[in-house]
Amino acid sequence: MKPAIRGASGREVAFVDGTTEPVDVVLAATGYEFTLPFLSRDVPAADGEDARYYRGVMHPGHPTPFVVGVMRALCSIWPRSEQQANWIAHRLRGDIPLPSRAKLELHAYPILRVPFGNCQFHAHDLRRDLPRRRRHAWGATP
Numbered sequence: 001m002k003p004a005i006r007g008a009s010g011r012e013v014a015f016v017d018g019t020t021e022p023v024d025v026v027l028a029a030t031g032y033e034f035t036l037p038f039l040s041r042d043v044p045a046a047d048g049e050d051a052r053y054y055r056g057v058m059h060p061g062h063p064t065p066f067v068v069g070v071m072r073a074l075c076s077i078w079p080r081s082e083q084q085a086n087w088i089a090h091r092l093r094g095d096i097p098l099p100s101r102a103k104l105e106l107h108a109y110p111i112l113r114v115p116f117g118n119c120q121f122h123a124h125d126l127r128r129d130l131p132r133r134r135r136h137a138w139g140a141t142p
Contacts, residue, residue: 052109066088
């Protein structure tokens with residue numbers, strides 16, 4: 001864990017405590033806050049009530065960054081977050097090609113506007129995208 005990010009250049013991230021680190025991934029554990037104020041203004045953040053994200057993890061206009069666990073739920077978000085992380089891992093490996101921008105927008109849904117009460121969270125969409133013989137990020141077959 002590191003303190004707040006002061007800035008970044010390439011893979012080098014500078015933190016408010018004066019340290020810098022080369023990184024591959026920045027994982028922002030924001031707790032219960034549904035805002036991402038550290039993102040550049042040209043990256044749409046998941047902080048608006050109408051924020052629509054493809055598969056609930058990716059803004060249709062930006063293939064990265066991804067969001068995990070940003071949802072309103074009346075039950076545990078952990079199973080859904082695990083499915084989202086698995087989908088992202090496959091996407092980063094190149095196992096999941098993205099459709100056209102029009103289809104990304106068509107299949108994007110608001111992640112904060114309506115609370116999910118049944119805990120299904122569009123899970124079928126995430127599973128449907130995964131390659132048949134790779135249902136886990138680590139490549140194991142079921």
